[in-house]
Amino acid sequence: xxxxxxxxxxxxxxxxxxxxxxxxxxxxxxxxxxxxxxxxxxxxxxxxxxxxxxxxxxxxxxxxxxxxxxxxxxxxxxxxxxxxxxxxxxxxxxxxxxxxxxxxxxxx
Numbered sequence: 317x318x319x320x321x322x323x324x325x326x327x328x329x330x331x332x333x334x335x336x337x338x339x340x341x342x343x344x345x346x347x348x349x350x351x352x353x354x355x356x357x358x359x360x361x362x363x364x365x366x367x368x369x370x371x372x373x374x375x376x377x378x379x380x381x382x383x384x385x386x387x388x389x390x391x392x393x394x395x396x397x398x399x400x401x402x403x404x405x406x407x408x409x410x411x412x413x414x415x416x417x418x419x420x421x422x423x424x
Contacts, residue, residue, distance in 0.1 A: 318364040318388040320413025321420065325362075329421045343373045350377065359383035360420065366390075388416045 326336040335352060342349035353359055353374060361371040361383040368385055375381045392412045398404060404412075 317392070317409060317412045317416055318362045320409060321388055321416035322362045324414055324417035325420055329417055330424055333424055339370050339373070343377060346377070353381065354378055361385045362416070362420065363387045364389065386416075386420060388412075391416045391419050 322336045326334040337349045337352055341347065342353055359381065361368070361374070363370060363385060364387075366387050366389075368387070371381075371383055371385050374383070392415045394404070394408075394412065
């Protein structure tokens, strides 16, 4: 849902105010992706779960990074016993992604 939400937010709801980075590129190379994060006025990390992997990885390469962390799965209701990627339909994933994107959009 986090990726879906980020795509909806950055490409549909607020394309003039937001940009979505490639986490792999930003984490593994000190190039344009990392510079977008480093030079942003505000960084919102949309995390898929409470472990906050993306945020912790980026803080490892940008020591003073202090993003607003949003844990996507806290913004919608679902069966929290689910774990597998195939336990939710594509329609449910899309709907939850839209919910998360709209909630974040309201804070911009």
